Amino acid sequence: MLKRTTASAVFVVVALMTAGCMAPPKDLDLSLDKKSAGGVYQVALLPPAQAPTINQMHSWKVRLATAEGVPVRGAKFLVDGGMPQHGHGLPTQPRVTREMEAGTYALDGMKFSMTGWWEVKLAIDGPQGTDKVTFNTVVNNPTAR
Ligand SMILES: [Cu+2]
Helix, strand or coil, X not given: CHHHHHHHHHHHHHHHHCHHHCCCCCCCCCCCEEECXXXXXXXXXXXXXXXXXXCCCEEEEEEEEECCCCECCCCEEEEEEEECCCCEECCCCCEEEEEEECCXXXXXXXCCCCCEXXXXXXXXXXXXXXXXXXXXXXXXXXXXX
């Protein structure tokens, strides 16, 4: 009895240690253009032209529109995220720094420190109210492509 408990404890530890190799869920929604959780906004996350490599700083864009598709100006964002399968957050504190054109904002300071499934969460505070949205992205090892 005691032996079995020890064995399963060891298994859990090994499973945690190998979590870095865990594959992302198969049904993961990888859409980068979706409605916010409360349906207030249509939000698009625009990745950098060049696929980001590990541990490199990169800038993304956020395109914010009303549910009807009208660009939303003057919104504020808080950026959060991390790796759900690893239980850690983003290695940097990305910020939406400026509005580049009507409804399109610069998201600077993004960095992915390892391959796998990352969540990028935006808390939106705009003229139509507050809402939030979560995007999923899978970072692959560039050398493996
Ligand atoms: Cu991780």
